[in-house]
Amino acid sequence: xxxxxxxxxxxxxxxxxxxxxxxxxxxxxxxxxxxxxxxxxxxxxxxxxxxxxxxxxxxxxxxxxxxxxxxxxxxxxxxxxxxxxxxxxxxxxxxxxxxxxxxxxxxxxxxxxxxxxxxxxxxxxxxxxxxxxxxxxxxxxxxxxxxxxxxxxxxxxxxxxxxxxxxxxxxxxxxxxxxxxxxxxxxxxxxxxxxxxxxxxxxxxxxxxxxxxxxxxxxxxxxxxxxxxxxxxxxxxxxxxxxxxxxxxxxxxxxxxxxxxxxxxxxxxxxxxxxxxxxxx
Numbered sequence: 281x282x283x284x285x286x287x288x289x290x291x292x293x294x295x296x297x298x299x300x301x302x303x304x305x306x307x308x309x310x311x312x313x314x315x316x317x318x319x320x321x322x323x324x325x326x327x328x329x330x331x332x333x334x335x336x337x338x339x340x341x342x343x344x345x346x347x348x349x350x351x352x353x354x355x356x357x358x359x360x361x362x363x364x365x366x367x368x369x370x371x372x373x374x375x376x377x378x379x380x381x382x383x384x385x386x387x388x389x390x391x392x393x394x395x396x397x398x399x400x401x402x403x404x405x406x407x408x409x410x411x412x413x414x415x416x417x418x419x420x421x422x423x424x425x426x427x428x429x430x431x432x433x434x435x436x437x438x439x440x441x442x443x444x445x446x447x448x449x450x451x452x453x454x455x456x457x458x459x460x461x462x463x464x465x466x467x468x469x470x471x472x473x474x475x476x477x478x479x480x481x482x483x484x485x486x487x488x489x490x491x492x493x494x495x496x497x498x499x500x501x502x503x504x505x506x507x508x509x510x511x512x513x514x515x516x517x518x519x520x521x522x523x524x525x526x527x528x529x530x531x532x533x534x535x536x537x538x539x540x541x542x543x544x545x546x547x548x549x550x551x552x553x554x555x556x557x558x559x560x561x
Contacts, residue, residue: 286394287321287472289329289356289531290314293347293389294363297401298334299527302450303461309527311458314360316465320474321358322534329356330534333526340364340381347526348385352392354531359393360468361385364422365401368415375415379422386426396432397468398423402443402460404453435471437464442483 292298292314300312314332322328331354333347343363351359363385367378390396400420403409409416420438427434437443446453448460456464463480470476 287357288325288327289354290318290321290331290358290360291351291354291356291393291531292318292330292332292334293343293351293359293361293385294334295338295343295366296334296336296455297365298332298360298362299336300461301336302452302455303458311461313456313461313464313468316462317468318534319536320465320469322536328534329531330528331356331526331531332528334362335524335526337366337522338363339367339370340378340385344381344385348388350529352388355392356531357394358397358472359389359395360397360399361389362399362401364419365416368412368419373415375418378419382419382422383426386430386432390430390432395472396430397471398427398432398434399468400424400434400436400438402437402440402448402456402464404446404449405444406446406453433471435464435468437467440481442481445484447484447487 298312298314300310300315303311303313305311314334318328318330318332322330331351333351335346338346340363343361348361364378364382367373368375386396386398400423401416403413403416416438424434426432442448443456443460443463448457448463449455450457466477466480470480
């Protein structure tokens, strides 16, 4: 039996990873690991409250300015903070500034909540991400140092082979599938001391050999539909999060929906559902 009594309220802070992209539901909204974790915590806690302040595309400076103060004022039992990765993907980034802003966020959130959770985010394998890997690892070093200094938990998803599997990532190669989000929720739950559900690190069965031509076709589509527009947004400083509000901006009672019927593998989504997605991080 899970013991959730210590967590009667939860606030999630961050960017597209915490908003839930690309765990798309039939109504066009996103679910994601934070919603799944909230549902699990709420299942055994009457009156459980949940807010998700995360907005896609946000840089760590925007997270600090727009979300951290709001989250701290809510005084929740649990806060998750995942941010800074979008900064590392920009053409130019001042990692010293990122460190300073992440430090400010942790210093404001840690004393304002019962438990702060940070993450070493998962990373997809591939040549594009290899370019940014040194920055990502520098960011994760800062995460580890801040957690040690402020008593935060770190959920280490980085380098887990299963989460680097391309089948865990949607067609934009930037956001996790529904199964990826489910595994992240399980990882966080276990870090919080909840009874384990399954092995979120378990690797997927071997994939069948992909034909060379099919792979090249997939690469060309990715470059045309996602990589090119993504690079242009980075260069021009635009983001899909501009002007977008958080999906759960207030700390309110959380109704546990029947999520089982909404679980759909990426390949089962209707074309119109896919077309609605804005996949910019």
